[in-house]
Amino acid sequence: MFCRHCGQENASNAVRCIRCGEAVSPEIASPRPTAGGQSQxxxxxxxxxxxxxxxxxxxxxxxxxxxxxxxxxxxxxxxxxxxxxxxxxxxxxxxxxxxxxxxxxxxxxxxxxxxxxxxxxxxxxxxxxxxx
Ligand SMILES: [Zn+2]
The missing domain is CATH 1.20.1270 (Substrate Binding Domain Of Dnak; Chain:A; Domain 2)
Structure with missing residues (x-):
C-alpha cells in the first residue's frame, strides 16, 4: 500500500510508513472508526x-x-x-x-x-x- 502522507510504497502488512513513519495500516490510519459518517x-x-x-x-x-x-x-x-x-x-x-x-x-x-x-x-x- 502507499503512504497517504508521503506516497512511499510500503509492504502490504506494514503498520507504519518506512520513509516518514506515518501510520499506513487501515485500522490505525482511520482516525474515527466509529464516526459512522455523521457530522461531528x-x-x-x-x-x-x-x-x-x-x-x-x-x-x-x-x-x-x-x-x-x-x-x-x-x-x-x-x-x-x-x-x-x-x-x-x-x-x-x-x-x-x-x-x-x-x-x-x-x-x-x-x-x-x-x-x-x-x-x-x-x-x-x-x-x-x-x-x-
Ligand atoms: Zn510516508
Whole structure:
C-alpha cells in the first residue's frame, strides 16, 4: 500500500510508513472508526457527549475559571470532573447532579466576574472623575 502522507510504497502488512513513519495500516490510519459518517461536533464537546447523554459542562467551567472568577470556577471544574467519574461507576443520577452543580457554579463565576469587572470599571471612572 502507499503512504497517504508521503506516497512511499510500503509492504502490504506494514503498520507504519518506512520513509516518514506515518501510520499506513487501515485500522490505525482511520482516525474515527466509529464516526459512522455523521457530522461531528467540535472535539471537546464530542468527548463529553458521545459516551452518555450527560454533558459534564467542563468547557463552561474552564471558561468561567479563565475569564471570570477563579475560586468558583475551580469548584465548577471539580464538579464537572466528577461527572465522568460517576458515569464510569454507573452513577447516572450522581453524574447529572454534578453536571447541574458544575453549570450552577459556572454561572456563579460568570456573574461574579461580571460584577467584579463592573465594580473595577466603576472604581477607575470614579478615580478619574475625582482627579486621582
Ligand atoms: Zn510516508
Amino acid at each position: 461536533p467540535p472535539p471537546i464537546t464530542d468527548a463529553a457527549t458521545t459516551k452518555t447523554s450527560v454533558g459534564n459542562n467542563l468547557v463552561w467551567a474552564i471558561l468561567a475559571t479563565l475569564f471570570c472568577c477563579l475560586p468558583t470556577g475551580i469548584v465548577a471544574i471539580v464538579y464537572a470532573a466528577q461527572v465522568n467519574t460517576k458515569l464510569s461507576h454507573g452513577d447516572i443520577a450522581g453524574a447529572q447532579e454534578s453536571a447541574r452543580n458544575a453549570a450552577t457554579w459556572s454561572w456563579v463565576s460568570f456573574g461574579l466576574g461580571l460584577l467584579v469587572s463592573v465594580a473595577y470599571v466603576g472604581l477607575v471612572f470614579m478615580s478619574i472623575a475625582t482627579g486621582h
